[in-house]
Amino acid sequence: MTAPNELRLLPWSGPEGKPCYLNTDDKSGYMSRLADNFESVLLGTAAELLEQASDALDDQDVGPEDLRGLAKELTRALRDVLRVATSRGLLLAVSDPHRR
Template identity: 40%
Template sequence: MTQDREPLFEEDLRLLPWTSETGKPCYLAPGAEDVMVSAPADGIENRHLAEAARVLQECEAILADPAAGALALRLALTASSRAQRGTLRIARGRGLRLGVCDGE
């Protein structure tokens, strides 16, 4: 992005790993990336990714257990869905910043 124009497009902004109170995406404009917002966002992204790795291990263990019941499978799927949502949000945000994501 050139420095002489306002960030008007989603590709010009950093998608933050949280939403507003109404569930809308939150963004950080270039140049505004200071420790007050970007460092906590980085930390939250890292925690989301670590949680996704932990959930994956747990789901693999449950799936490998032939005695796993419906409740265990349901809980694993719920945790997996939540982890996937966070991971995809991070991937989308990073893709937008790299210019390789179409915003969809």
């Protein structure tokens, strides 16, 4: 059985927002590839939102409601990117236990 510190934190949440973990030794298996692809989509979305935010901050005509909506989307994207970074950091720690 895989030790708890070797479980992969998945980039999506389960019921009630609880984290989901993957227990597998097959890093190229279906669920691992699905998680990799989902992470890629999340990171791409965050990059697009960052570009939109940069443009919006340069635009003097953007109203407060538009900025508020963008801030909500950026908050969601930041939460997703943090989850991906945490997951990848945990994977690095497991693959190289001397790293720190």
